[in-house]
Structure formats: structure tokens, C-alpha cells
Amino acid sequence: MAQYASILFSMILVNNFVLVKFLGICPFLGVSKKFDSAVGMGFAVTLVMVLAIAVTWPIQQLLDAWGLEYLQTIAFILVIATLVQLLEMAMKRYLPPLHASLGVFLPLITTNCAVLGVTILTIDEGYTYPQALVAGLGAGLGFLLAMVIFSGVRRRVEEAEPPEVFQGMPITLISAAITAMSFMGFSGVIDHLFGA
Amino acid sequence: MNSIVLTIALVGCIGLVGSVILVFASKKLAVQEDERLADVLAILPGANCGSCGYPGCEGYAKAMLAGAPVNSCGPGGASAAQRLSELLGVDAGDVVVKRAIVACRGTADRVVLQERAVYHGAHSCRIYATMGHLSDGCTDGCIGYGDCMATCPYGAISLNKNHVAVVDPAVCIGCGLCTTICPRHLISLVEKSDVDEVSFVLCHNTLTGKRAKDSCANTCLGCRKCVKVCPQHCIEVVDNVAHIDISKCVGCKVCMGVCPEGAIYPLSWVSKPA
Numbered sequence A: 001m002a003q004y005a006s007i008l009f010s011m012i013l014v015n016n017f018v019l020v021k022f023l024g025i026c027p028f029l030g031v032s033k034k035f036d037s038a039v040g041m042g043f044a045v046t047l048v049m050v051l052a053i054a055v056t057w058p059i060q061q062l063l064d065a066w067g068l069e070y071l072q073t074i075a076f077i078l079v080i081a082t083l084v085q086l087l088e089m090a091m092k093r094y095l096p097p098l099h100a101s102l103g104v105f106l107p108l109i110t111t112n113c114a115v116l117g118v119t120i121l122t123i124d125e126g127y128t129y130p131q132a133l134v135a136g137l138g139a140g141l142g143f144l145l146a147m148v149i150f151s152g153v154r155r156r157v158e159e160a161e162p163p164e165v166f167q168g169m170p171i172t173l174i175s176a177a178i179t180a181m182s183f184m185g186f187s188g189v190i191d192h193l194f195g196a
Numbered sequence B: 001m002n003s004i005v006l007t008i009a010l011v012g013c014i015g016l017v018g019s020v021i022l023v024f025a026s027k028k029l030a031v032q033e034d035e036r037l038a039d040v041l042a043i044l045p046g047a048n049c050g051s052c053g054y055p056g057c058e059g060y061a062k063a064m065l066a067g068a069p070v071n072s073c074g075p076g077g078a079s080a081a082q083r084l085s086e087l088l089g090v091d092a093g094d095v096v097v098k099r100a101i102v103a104c105r106g107t108a109d110r111v112v113l114q115e116r117a118v119y120h121g122a123h124s125c126r127i128y129a130t131m132g133h134l135s136d137g138c139t140d141g142c143i144g145y146g147d148c149m150a151t152c153p154y155g156a157i158s159l160n161k162n163h164v165a166v167v168d169p170a171v172c173i174g175c176g177l178c179t180t181i182c183p184r185h186l187i188s189l190v191e192k193s194d195v196d197e198v199s200f201v202l203c204h205n206t207l208t209g210k211r212a213k214d215s216c217a218n219t220c221l222g223c224r225k226c227v228k229v230c231p232q233h234c235i236e237v238v239d240n241v242a243h244i245d246i247s248k249c250v251g252c253k254v255c256m257g258v259c260p261e262g263a264i265y266p267l268s269w270v271s272k273p274a
Helices: A002-014 A025-030 A035-066 A069-094 A096-105 A107-111 A113-124 A129-159 A169-184 A189-194 B002-028 B036-043 B056-065 B077-088 B111-117 B125-130 B147-151 B209-215 B225-229 B254-258
Strands: B098-102 B157-159 B165-167 B187-191 B197-201 B235-238 B241-244 B264-268
Touching: A002 A129, A002 A189, A025 A096, A025 A107, A025 A129, A025 A169, A035 A069, A035 A096, A035 A107, A035 A113, A035 A129, A035 B002, A069 A096, A069 A107, A069 A113, A069 B002, A096 A107, A113 A129, A129 A169, B036 B056, B036 B077, B056 B077, B098 B165, B125 B147, B147 B157, B197 B241, B225 B235, B225 B241, B225 B254, B254 B264
Parallel strands: none
Antiparallel strands: B098 B187, B157 B165, B197 B264, B235 B241
């Protein structure tokens, strides 16, 4: 149990996909402007990550057995694209306001490197199937956490009225860098907590 | 050979399973969209100008399908309203023709231009207007940096040789974007009545007498001569400026004849090709 908790929390905090590994920056900067859409995007990515690992992990076993490891990228992208398409349809049907506010960033989860990254990295780590699923959940929740924190940061920054030259993307990138630095403080925390 | 077959089989299987799932999902999760929406959007000009009062052409199209009147599209005009009414089976109604008008005629030697010469700030009416400065001249007239010109998506506004913004009625579609930009609130939207040409006071100068005359040669003095002669009683003077209610104006032009300063001008609408 401690092992799963260790994987979950290290994925959320120590190996946070956005703020430590710098994957999935595009939606992180694009959709973090409003709290609601940031949360929606966070959950959408979490769902896609867990589902993607649930499907790609067995496929990887197949690839290993047949000696077709070089097909990893294209097979995984295919699976992720299908899942994202499915998610978009479901969201358009059941959550039209969220669908409208996420806009183009929803189909762009397909090419979100965080999703492809989590599927490949869990396999590189040699996780078992349940471990991989927990890692996917942790990566998704880490993405959600980063989105939520950063939407708060951005609101504060905008209210503070930065000088004109910094307004918009420049100050966003600077504050993203500082937020990422704050996450460096988590390195080593999990090792001590769970003694892994 | 074997590995090629396996490769094709594996990727093909993943693709096939994925597409089967998606086909079922698209049937199951299909959103009921009114099939007329695409037709309505095809009729609308797609300028997304907002003159209808809805967020973009798509917003207006959805509103029309929900029962909004079909005659609100400025750029589309009467022909679009006619086609929309045929498509949706509702009454077209009368299309209100609107155009913007800058209520200032200015002069080449008006005081604001002399004051502008010593101003070294940004080249913008709105920024200029926020600067606190004392002025001997008219503080209600066109500043002439052309913020409205930059705002107009159709290029209907230009600056004349006196540095006064002028709206070209042949191009203006009456979207009203410029009316919110002018820091002196000189631009207004006027709706066409039954008359093709009405009188309009091209001045907002609230100064009186000699001060008004010194600041600009084309100023309304607020002398009320036009008020007295108007057969329709549609002119009133507020804050030393005459205002003509153009919905009542019959275009007799009597007021133009009596105005000592020539501040009243004919205002016309150009019938645009459908």
C-alpha cells in the first residue's frame, strides 16, 4: 500500500509533469486563465491519462512479446487520439459549457506530450499494471494541481496590473517559472515520508 | 515477413477497434443540432460585427432559430432579411438602415490642433483625452488622431484635410463599434426614417458666443434661430447645442438657411447594392 501511495504522491509533487518535467505546457499556459476551465481541463487530462495507461500497458506487453517495440509511439498515439475523440463527444453531449470554454485545447490533448509521456514513462519505469494505473492517476492529479495553482497565480498577477511590456504572456511565463521553482522544494520529500 | 504481418495486424486492429468505438459513440452521443443552422450561417455575411446585438453571426443564427427577428443584420441588409424570412418562414419585417455620423465638422485652424502641436504623448484620441489640460478652445470636438478610424472593421471612417473623422455612408454598415471608442462621444448611430435626407447638427460645442466662435468657425452657438423656424418643432437646444430629432425631421432644410454659422448639414443614407 505504501508503495502505491509513494508512486501517487511522487507523481503529483516530486515528478509533477508540468512543473518539474515540463510536459504539457501548452494547455498549462492556454487554459489556466480561468479557474473553472483549468479544473475542467485538469480532470479531462487525468481521465485521458488513466484510460490511456489502462489500454496502452497491455498493448506494450503485446509489443514486447512480438518484438515490435518500435511501434510504441504510433500505437500509443492511436489509442490516445481515440480516447480524446471519445472524451470530446461525451463532453459536447453532457458538459457543453465546459466544451465551449476548453475550445481547441480539448482536441489538442491528443498531441499533449504529458499524456504520451506518462504512458511511455510508466513503461520505462517497469511498473506493474496496477502501479502504472496509480502513476497515471498521480500524473493527472499533478497536472490538475498545477493548473489550479497556476490559475490562482494568474488571477493575482492580472489584478496586480503588471507594466505594459510584461502584460499577457511574458509575465505568465515568468510566474510559471517561479511556480516551477517552488515545486523543486518537494524533491526528496517522498523518499523520507515513505522510506522508499 | 512475419513481423510485417504482425505489425499491420496490430496497428490495424487498434485502429479498427478505435474506429468502431468512435462510430458507436458518435451515434450514441450525437448532439441534436438544428440542421437549418448551417443554412442560416451561409446567408449571414460572417463579418461577426455585432451590429445585430448578438455575439457574432453564429450567436445571431442560433437566436433566430429560437425566434429572434430576422431583420437585425446590418451588413446583410434587406436582401439577407428576405432570404432568412423565406428560409425560416417568418415575416421579414422592415430592415432598419443605420449609419454612424461624427457630429463635428471642425476647421483646419481649430484650437485643439494648436494644442496638439505641443503634445508629445501617444498618437491616440483616448490617451490625449485623459490628459488633464486647460484649453481655451472647444473641448467637445474631434481630436483627430483617428481612434475611430482604427476601430472601423470596414474602413468606413477617414480623416479629412481638417483632421476631422468622416464616415463614408456608402461603406458604413452601422455596427456601432466606433460609437464606443470616441472619448468625446461625437459618434452616434442614426436610423433612417421615411425621409432620404434630413438635417443634422454637426457640432457638440457647449461654449457660447465669442468663445465658441474663436475656438472654431463651424460651431453651433446655441442661438435658437433654427428652433424658431422649424415647422416640425423637432429642434431643441441643450447645453448651448442644437439637437434635431431626425425621426421627426422632414428634410425641409429651413434650419440650414437660418443657421448663422452653417453648423447644420444634410445627412443622407446611401442605398447600398443588395
